Every structure is written in structure tokens, then in C-alpha cells.
Amino acid sequence: METILLLLHTEPDGLLPRSAFEAVSAARTLANGGRFAVGLVGETIQAAADQLAQCGAGAFLGVSGSAFAQPRYATDSAAAEAICRQANPSLVLAPATSRWNRVLPGVAHRCGGRADTHVTGVNHSADGLSVQRWYYRQRMEADLRRTQRPWFVLIDGGSFPGWSGPPGTAQIQVLNPEIGTPKTTVIGTRQPSGGAQTIRPEAKLLFVAGAGWTKKQADGQAHVQEAEQVISECLRLTNASLGSTKSLVDLGGEGQAVLSFLTHFNQVGQTGSTPRHPKGLATCCHGEEPHTVGWRFINERRAVNLDPNCGWARGKADILYVADAFAVVKKLNELFRQRAQG
Ligand SMILES: Cc1cc2nc3c(=O)[nH]c(=O)nc-3n(C[C@H](O)[C@H](O)[C@H](O)COP(=O)(O)OP(=O)(O)OC[C@H]3O[C@@H](n4cnc5c(N)ncnc54)[C@H](O)[C@@H]3O)c2cc1C
Numbered sequence: 469m470e471t472i473l474l475l476l477h478t479e480p481d482g483l484l485p486r487s488a489f490e491a492v493s494a495a496r497t498l499a500n501g502g503r504f505a506v507g508l509v510g511e512t513i514q515a516a517a518d519q520l521a522q523c524g525a526g527a528f529l530g531v532s533g534s535a536f537a538q539p540r541y542a543t544d545s546a547a548a549e550a551i552c553r554q555a556n557p558s559l560v561l562a563p564a565t566s567r568w569n570r571v572l573p574g575v576a577h578r579c580g581g582r583a584d585t586h587v588t589g590v591n592h593s594a595d596g597l598s599v600q601r602w603y604y605r606q607r608m609e610a611d612l613r614r615t616q617r618p619w620f621v622l623i624d625g626g627s628f629p630g631w632s633g634p635p636g637t638a639q640i641q642v643l644n645p646e647i648g649t650p651k652t653t654v655i656g657t658r659q660p661s662g663g664a665q666t667i668r669p670e671a672k673l674l675f676v677a678g679a680g681w682t683k684k685q686a687d688g689q690a691h692v693q694e695a696e697q698v699i700s701e702c703l704r705l706t707n708a709s710l711g712s713t714k715s716l717v718d719l720g721g722e723g724q725a726v727l728s729f730l731t732h733f734n735q736v737g738q739t740g741s742t743p744r745h746p747k748g749l750a751t752c753c754h755g756e757e758p759h760t761v762g763w764r765f766i767n768e769r770r771a772v773n774l775d776p777n778c779g780w781a782r783g784k785a786d787i788l789y790v791a792d793a794f795a796v797v798k799k800l801n802e803l804f805r806q807r808a809q810g
Contacts, residue, residue, distance in 0.1 A: 470597060472499055472689060473557035474525070477567055478510030480537070489630035490524050491623050494590050495561050496631060498597070499524060505668060507551035510652040511537035521636025529554055530640040535647055539567040541574070543647050548575045548593035550645035554705060556620055559597065561590075572620050581618035588627040588765075598620050605763045606742050625669060626744025626765055635750040648728065666710035666729050670794055673708035674745040674766060675699070676736060678753025679715035680793065681775070682726060691794065698725045698797050699751075705804035709738040709745060711762070713753050736762035751793040755779030772796050 474495040476488045495504050503526030507786035508516055513530045520528075531547035548571060552560060560581070564567045569585055589600035592613075598613045599621055608630040703710055712727075712734040720726045736743065738758040748766035753759065755771060755777050763784070764768055771780035772793040780788045789796060 469502070470498065470559040470592075471557045472504035473507055473552065473560045473566070474504055474553040475507045475560055475562040475572070476516065477507065477536075477539075477544070477546045477553065477565070478513055478516045480511070482510065482512040482515045483567060484516045485563065486630055487565060487623075487625035488516075489632065490628040491561055491563040491626060492520065492631035493628040494753060496524050497628075498559070498561070498590055498592050500592065503527075505529060505555045505557065507548070507555060508532070509547040509551070509638070514638075515641050517638035520634045521638040522633045525556070525638075528638045528640040529643060530642050535650065538572075539570070540650060540652050540654060541571055542650045544571040545567075545575050545578070546645040546647045547643075549578050550581075552579050552618065552645045553639070560618055560620045562620070564624045564652065568683060569622060572622060576618070576620040578617055581620055582614055582616045582624065583620035584614075585622045586614060587621050587623050591622070602764075604744070604784050605738050605761060607761070611672065613706050624744065627675075653717055654680055661745055667733055667745065668707065668709040670747050671707055671709040674701060674711050674743055674748040675706070675708040675711070676711040676732070676748060676750040676753055677716060677727065677752065679719065680752025680754075682716065682719060682724070683752075685794070687790075692726070694794070696729075698794060698801065699727060700729065701801050702707050702797050702804075705801055705808065707751075709743065710734055711741075711748075712744065713737070713759050714739065716753075738762065749784070750780065751797060755781075755784045760784045 471494055479485055505527045506525040508530040511534055513532045519526045522584045527549045535543050538548055562572055571690050573583040587599045587601050591598050598611050600609055600611055602609050677699055682690055684690050712730050714735055717730055717732050717735050738761040740762055742764055744765040747768045750771040769785045770787045772787040772789045772791055804807045
């Protein structure tokens with residue numbers, strides 16, 4: 469049986485990100501009714517521990533203070549290492565946030581262990597523990613086992629249902645690792661060159677824009693500015709994350725008119741990202757294979773396209789609306805506006 473430590477960090481509000489609750493589900497699956505330890509790092513951690521007071525954790529260990537408010541390798545690794553040394557686990561589970569992805573492989577090395585990132589499933593059977601992850605741009609799934617311990621397993625968001633349960637009062641064993649004077653000072657955050665921050669991993673909806681938004685429409689004209697206004701309003705009203713096709717983001721490099729808030733970071737697909745959101749809506753996008761590879765982990769897919777014979781119609785979307793995306797998204801915005809006004 470593994471000795472499990474679930475390592476979590478808090479957000480600036482002192483609470484946990486959604487992916488933390490998904491990692492709790494993974495820990496509960498592996499603990500199989502047994503107890504596991506929870507380690508918390510952040511500026512404040514008590515509220516987060518209270519959120520998890522009844523999740524099945526047998527112990528809470530924590531490192532807190534202003535030095536741990538911002539992600540920073542030196543302080544985060546010192547905190548995680550101190551918790552690991554105290555808990556002495558054989559298995560360390562953590563959500564694959566950018567903060568932990570950057571730090572935990574190094575902590576695994578310090579602890580003489582091994583780390584696997586982008587894990588999408590965990591399994592404990594008579595044969596022992598195994599984890600699942602995808603390779604080759606999400607085309608092949610592997611089932612991995614390791615003999616080396618401690619084993620650090622970073623779980624991709626969207627792989628498990630989030631645990632939910634009533635809060636309580638948790639007792640935290642507070643640790644004070646030696647951090648010295650960090651050489652890195654966080655002075656702020658800078659947005660990608662596109663301006664508006666449109667990539668929102670925690671969003672319930674992925675809204676994908678395709679090159680069709682910039683193409684000539686029924687009146688023989690392109691309506692790029694209108695497209696920009698309609699899409700940005702939709703993003704504002706729904707808080708969706710914005711994805712794009714390669715064709716659309718590539719247009720910028722060719723000097724053509726494109727949506728100003730799009731960058732290559734938004735690209736979804738074989739040569740783009742593979743985001744995880746419960747729902748996805750593709751608009752003015754053809755649904756070609758290299759693009760839909762990036763939709764692998766979107767649970768419910770819908771598309772709006774003028775072409776009834778587009779790629780989405782061939783089994784790639786759950787629902788295809790054969791319609792003008794300008795008209796559909798404008799109508800959606802109107803309905804969302806009405807709902808927002810009560
Ligand atoms: C090796 C390789 C890797 C690739 N990797 C990626 C990748 O990672 N991601 C990616 O996206 N692509 C990738 N591609 C490119 C991919 O094959 C497609 O060319 C691209 O995804 C097409 O983009 P699109 O659907 O936006 O554009 P188009 O194919 O031009 O489609 C535009 C669509 O908009 C529709 N449309 C136009 N006006 C409207 C309207 N008013 N309402 C509704 N619909 C409308 C049209 O009917 C059309 O279907 C890759 C290609 C290769 C060869």
C-alpha cells in the first residue's frame with residue numbers, strides 16, 4: 469500500500485484552484501477508503517485546509533507566509549521538499565498547475581524519486597499502482613508503472629471529477645523551511661502580446677474561432693471588426709476560454725486582418741494545445757483532423773458552420789448547427805445580456 473501525500477498550493481484568495489479538488493478525487497481513489505496526508509503551500513492556507521477538512525485526509529502539513537504568495541522556484545521547491553521530508557510518502561500526487569509543473573520534478577530529484585507529468589488516470593490493482601498519460605500529441609495512451617519511490621504524479625486538470633464535500637476545521641502542522649533570501653522578486657505579471665487575457669484553463673467553455681470569421685460573407689465583404697466585437701463580447705459574457713485554428717492565427721503573420729487579441733498561444737490542435745474544458749463551441753472553423761486532435765479532452769463538442777459537409781459533420785462534433793456564426797453568436801450574446809440583467 470502506498471503512503472500518499474497530496475501536495476496543493478493556494479491561489480491569491482487563499483482558496484484552492486479547481487484542479488486541486490480533482491487531485492483530491494485521485495487521492496481518494498488510490499487511498500481506497502484509507503487516509504492520506506495533504507500538504508499546502510501559499511500565503512495563507514487555513515481556509516484551503518478547512519475546505520478539505522472532510523475529504524479523507526488524516527493529516528495536514530503546511531508552509532505559509534508572504535514569501536509563498538507568488539510562484540517562485542526557490543521558495544516553492546523549499547516548501548514542497550520540507551513537506552515531503554516530513555510526510556515521507558511513497559506517492560506524491562499534485563494537480564498539474566503551471567506552478568507545480570515547474571517545481572515538482574526538481575523536488576522529486578532532491579527526494580531521490582521520479583516524477584511523471586500530464587497524468588490523466590490512476591489505477592491501483594493487485595498488480596500494483598499504474599498511471600495513464602498520453603503521448604505523441606495525444607494519439608497514444610500509455611499505462612506506466614515505476615518501482616522508484618517516492619513517485620511524484622502530476623494530474624492534468626479535467627481528468628477527474630472534482631471532489632466536493634462540506635468544509636470543517638482542519639489542524640495544520642506548520643513547517644518553516646529555510647529559504648534564505650530569494651534572488652527572484654516578483655514585480656508583476658505581463659499579458660501575452662494580444663492584449664486581453666483570453667486563455668482561461670478553468671473556464672467551463674472553450675470558444676474556438678476559425679478563419680471563417682475573416683472570410684468574405686454572403687454580402688461579398690469581410691467583416692473582421694464586427695467579428696472581433698462579437699467574439700470579444702461573447703467571451704466577456706460567458707467567461708469562456710478562447711481557442712483558435714492554425715489558419716486564423718497564421719493570418720497575422722501574413723499581414724492580413726485578424727482578431728487583435730489572438731496569438732499563437734490560442735491555437736488548438738496537433739501543433740497547438742489540447743485544452744480540457746467540459747464544453748466546446750467551434751465557430752467558423754472547418755473541423756479538420758489536425759485541429760480536432762486538440763479537442764480530444766473536450767467532453768461536449770458543438771460547432772457552427774455554414775457548410776453542412778464540413779469536418780464536424782463527420783463524427784467530430786456532438787451537434788453541428790448549419791448556420792451563420794455571426795447570426796448565432798450575436799443571438800447568444802443577446803440572450804446572455806438579458807440573463808445578466810436578470
Ligand atoms: C502538420 C499539420 C499540423 C496542423 N496543425 C494544426 C493545429 O494544431 N491546429 C489547427 O487549427 N490546424 C492545424 N493544421 C491546419 C488544419 O489542417 C486546417 O487547415 C485548419 O485547422 C483550418 O482552419 P479553419 O477551419 O479555421 O479554416 P478553413 O478551413 O478556411 O475553414 C473556415 C470555415 O469557416 C466556415 N465559415 C465561413 N463563414 C462562416 C460563417 N459566417 N458562419 C459559419 N461558418 C462559416 C467555412 O464554411 C469553413 O468551413 C495543421 C495542418 C498540418 C498539415
